[in-house]
Amino acid sequence: MSNSSDPSWRQVIVVEDDADIRELITAQLNRERLEITAVGSVADLRTALEEIDADLLILDLNLPDGDGVEVCKALRAENYQGAIMIVTARNSALDRVLGLELGADDYLAKPFEPRELLARVRNLLRRSRVIDGGIPRTARFVRFGPWRLDLNHRRLVASNERLVMLSSAEYRLLSQFIDATNQVLSREELAPERSATVAYDRTIDIRVSRLRQKLASEPGGEDLILTVRNEGYILPGPVAFE
Incomplete structure (x- = not known):
């Protein structure tokens, strides 16, 4: 078929x-x-x-x-x-x-x-980033808040060109937020491989916390990922692809 x-x-x-x-x-x-x-x-x-x-x-x-x-x-x-x-x-x-x-x-x-x-x-x-409505295939950077996300090298670029490296897990997590800008993502959606135990497993919260720390290293990056009580997390827009 x-x-x-x-x-x-x-x-x-x-x-x-x-x-x-x-x-x-x-x-x-x-x-x-x-x-x-x-x-x-x-x-x-x-x-x-x-x-x-x-x-x-x-x-x-x-x-x-x-x-x-x-x-x-x-x-x-x-x-x-x-x-x-x-x-x-x-x-x-x-x-x-x-x-x-x-x-x-x-x-x-x-x-x-x-x-x-x-x-x-x-x-x-x-x-997936490659489906309709996700990050365009031709995009090199995603701009959000004070940051640009370098899609080729999987790193954050600050306004003064300072580079912040992301782990594979952090990059995937940030990509999920960017794909679903202005949408609340539950822990189950952010970590489907742990869906059976996510209610008791704080791994996703630790991942979000580490990503937040890196985003907060640039002025204006402190509140890019917000917690929605009893629901999950959200990255408010806008985002722009370059």
Whole structure:
């Protein structure tokens, strides 16, 4: 099921060396308005990325010619802008945290329920920077408050050209706020990988606090991210793309 000539269709690459699981994921995704490319190795992924401007990668960690975590890290270093979801049998807390810190947007353990896979894919594509209404593909900077966000190098630029580096987690968090300017984002929306425990898990609050500290280092940046009691957080506009 495909229609690559229709720009409303999203491009997804499934990277899975197990043919049965690869076919299962592809079959589930074919129910959606998606253009699916399925590959079984890092080399085939690299070839596919030369031809496809993918909106989402569904990435296994145990690949015959490389480790998925390292692939994720390398792609983010190369400024791959699409969403990355890790789907793997490696379900240790260390693997999960490492994958998310190195640039993955979500982490799903095998075996998984097909409906959960679809729900997570839909969520990632909704909030991906490359979909309609998000950050334009041609943008180099996003200007908000006293800051510019350098999209190529993932860093903040102050009015005097002072640079503030962002971790992968901080960059993803700020991108979520920019994509949803003037909208309240719940903790579940900001951390879907922790949705089951987010009510008791203060990780997202710590991430927001660290990001706020960096934004507050420039005059006028103290109140860029506001807390909405019992609901979540919001980045009031305006923002401008350059």
